[in-house]
Amino acid sequence: MYTIQSLDLHFQKEAHTIASFLVSDHEHRLLVETGPESTWLQLVEQLQSHDLRPGDIDAVLLTHIHFDHAGAAWKFAEAGARIYVHPLGLPHLENPEKLWQSAARIYGKDNMLQLWGTMKPIDPEQLVPTRDMEAIFFGNMTFVPVHTPGHAIHHVAWKLDHNVFTGDVAGVAIQGGPVVPPCPPPDIHLEHWKASIAKIRALAPETLYLTHYGSVTAIGKHFQALEKTMEDWAAWMKIEFDAGTAPEVITEKFMAYTEQQLANQGVDRSLRERYELANPSWMSVSGLLRYWKLKESGKI
Numbered sequence: 001m002y003t004i005q006s007l008d009l010h011f012q013k014e015a016h017t018i019a020s021f022l023v024s025d026h027e028h029r030l031l032v033e034t035g036p037e038s039t040w041l042q043l044v045e046q047l048q049s050h051d052l053r054p055g056d057i058d059a060v061l062l063t064h065i066h067f068d069h070a071g072a073a074w075k076f077a078e079a080g081a082r083i084y085v086h087p088l089g090l091p092h093l094e095n096p097e098k099l100w101q102s103a104a105r106i107y108g109k110d111n112m113l114q115l116w117g118t119m120k121p122i123d124p125e126q127l128v129p130t131r132d133m134e135a136i137f138f139g140n141m142t143f144v145p146v147h148t149p150g151h152a153i154h155h156v157a158w159k160l161d162h163n164v165f166t167g168d169v170a171g172v173a174i175q176g177g178p179v180v181p182p183c184p185p186p187d188i189h190l191e192h193w194k195a196s197i198a199k200i201r202a203l204a205p206e207t208l209y210l211t212h213y214g215s216v217t218a219i220g221k222h223f224q225a226l227e228k229t230m231e232d233w234a235a236w237m238k239i240e241f242d243a244g245t246a247p248e249v250i251t252e253k254f255m256a257y258t259e260q261q262l263a264n265q266g267v268d269r270s271l272r273e274r275y276e277l278a279n280p281s282w283m284s285v286s287g288l289l290r291y292w293k294l295k296e297s298g299k300i
């Protein structure tokens with residue numbers, strides 16, 4: 001039998017914002033997600049508390065290549081692990097320059113190191129592309145990559161028996177707080193996202209493991225709430241998009257709107273700050289505006 005451990009990466013020194021999951025049995029040790037390279041030392045420490053070193057990890061299963069999920073994958077590749085990733089994400093790990101540049105445009109070049117650390121290319125021999133629903137076996141553990149676009153076109157949820165590691169496709173929910181949809185550019189696609197939710201629900205999982213943050217067992221309720229907020233945010237954004245409001249004005253209004261929404265659901269200030277770290281609301285503004293723009297021009 002295997003065990004699943006949540007490793008808290010203490011992103012930006014805050015608890016329960018980004019997780020990596022250690023899945024191990026007597027034979028294999030795998031990580032689902034690595035977090036960013038900026039939390040590498042924290043991850044090494046967490047592994048040490050399980051008597052493991054980075055070189056003991058056989059494989060890393062990535063949900064997608066955004067830095068908060070995959071930024072430290074190259075460190076495990078250097079230590080010998082194979083890295084499993086969606087075929088559309090794979091080239092960006094082999095050659096991360098473009099990914100880095102586009103993140104730098106979003107976050108600002110000067111903030112990159114402090115937020116995400118560094119990223120180096122991964123040897124293509126160690127990168128393994130996933131195929132939708134095609135199981136990968138590690139001894140007695142059977143992982144099924146479930147291709148789940150919507151948050152990112154190259155998103156994979158990982159099924160292990162009745163557990164699903166959902167990356168960002170099941171949203172962000174911290175410490176029993178409400179679930180919200182992270183909507184960064186450039187791939188947000190609400191119809192695809194809802195189809196991905198239906199795909200996961202059809203697997204009848206008993207536990208979801210959210211990278212931001214931890215396990216969820218009230219699955220029907222969780223996904224219902226996620227879809228509701230997704231629709232609410234998208235509709236809110238559509239009104240501003242149609243009105244042609246300036247993006248910086250939208251951002252200010254949206255930050256106030258979503259903060260109030262969390263407060264109304266009983267989320268206190270310190271937890272609201274952690275939601276903002278795991279899922280900055282300004283990022284969802286650009287992601288959702290881009291979605292409506294592409295939709296209007298008939299490109300999606």
Ligand SMILES: [Zn+2]
Nearest residue numbers: 066068069168
């Ligand atoms: Zn994320």
